[in-house]
Amino acid sequence: MELNLKGKVALVTGGGQGVGRAICKELAAEGVRVVVNDLFPERAGTVAKEIVKSGGEAVAAPGDITKPEAVAAMVAQGRAAFGPITILVNNAGVTPERRAKGGMPPLFIETPEREMQQTVELNVFGTMYCCRAVLPDMVAQKWGRIISIASEAGRVGEARLAAYSGAKAAIIGLTKALAKEHGRDRVTANVVVLGAVSHEGIAPGQATSPDATPETNERLAKMLNAYPAARGLGRLSRPEDVSGIVAFLASDRAAFITGQHIGASGGYAMP
Numbered sequence: 400m401e402l403n404l405k406g407k408v409a410l411v412t413g414g415g416q417g418v419g420r421a422i423c424k425e426l427a428a429e430g431v432r433v434v435v436n437d438l439f440p441e442r443a444g445t446v447a448k449e450i451v452k453s454g455g456e457a458v459a460a461p462g463d464i465t466k467p468e469a470v471a472a473m474v475a476q477g478r479a480a481f482g483p484i485t486i487l488v489n490n491a492g493v494t495p496e497r498r499a500k501g502g503m504p505p506l507f508i509e510t511p512e513r514e515m516q517q518t519v520e521l522n523v524f525g526t527m528y529c530c531r532a533v534l535p536d537m538v539a540q541k542w543g544r545i546i547s548i549a550s551e552a553g554r555v556g557e558a559r560l561a562a563y564s565g566a567k568a569a570i571i572g573l574t575k576a577l578a579k580e581h582g583r584d585r586v587t588a589n590v591v592v593l594g595a596v597s598h599e600g601i602a603p604g605q606a607t608s609p610d611a612t613p614e615t616n617e618r619l620a621k622m623l624n625a626y627p628a629a630r631g632l633g634r635l636s637r638p639e640d641v642s643g644i645v646a647f648l649a650s651d652r653a654a655f656i657t658g659q660h661i662g663a664s665g666g667y668a669m670p
């Protein structure tokens with residue numbers, strides 16, 4: 400399928416590893432000029448270099464998306480390099496460990512306020528600041544794509560992940576509102592909803608680490624039961640299971656998909 404994305408400009412937040420890194424590479428392979436953001440400059444720089452080395456176009460724009468001035472600076476940097484940004488992928492987010500070493504994450508009533516604030520700052524305010532920073536260019540170009548990455552925790556709620564569940568749910572509400580406000584500008588806004596994803600950024604030994612197998616890791620074997628598609632495939636999802644969906648949503652083939660939350664979790668939830 401021809402996606403016709405060549406020459407478009409995308410900003411991917413948290414593009415330095417895991418799901419974000421795969422999205423950057425997939426978009427670059429489609430001919431998109433990619434602005435790679437990450438909190439850690441070396442991560443953003445490595446991914447941008449990997450893309451350029453394989454013949455694509457990318458620039459690193461590190462910065463903390465919880466700071467509006469940093470968001471403005473990275474958008475200005477991306478714009479100066481490639482022109483107006485008309486594809487935004489809100490990917491940055493930290494997946495809380497459900498089972499910290501030797502214990503469990505706290506219940507909501509035991510969660511420190513600072514932890515709640517950090518979760519909301521990154522997932523909600525970070526996403527809002529990025530949307531607000533790129534929307535004027537999308538409106539002026541009369542074309543845009545906002546694709547945000549959420550979690551099934553935001554659709555069904557997960558015990559011991561209350562703040563994260565609430566923050567990811569907020570992204571869905573924000574997306575629907577933006578879809579309504581900017582349909583007239585040919586800007587679509589959608590959410591891709593993930594379950595557990597196994598990737599290179601996860602430390603060896605954990606159930607979601609790429610080196611784990613259901614035969615060697617008892618917890619992974621149990622986890623697979625929660626994902627209908629994973630039972631057949633014998634594995635959790637990988638970044639490449641997500642990046643193709645993002646590229647499709649960024650294209651004109653998805654012009655009539657807006658305000659939607661699309662599960663890429665192997666059927667963990669079917670809302």
Ligand SMILES: NC(=O)c1ccc[n+]([C@@H]2O[C@H](COP(=O)([O-])OP(=O)(O)OC[C@H]3O[C@@H](n4cnc5c(N)ncnc54)[C@H](O)[C@@H]3O)[C@@H](O)[C@H]2O)c1
Binds near residue numbers: 437
């Ligand atoms: N991995 C999973 O199992 C899973 C499950 C459901 C949803 N998700 C969601 O998918 C997205 C990607 O997950 P992942 O596992 O690839 O994450 P990850 O933690 O491996 O990578 C996220 C990247 O975002 C960057 N980042 C963190 N804070 C930032 C900030 N303030 N500004 C800019 N960059 C920042 C990190 O440096 C990191 O490189 C997240 O939104 C996450 O919540 C992941």
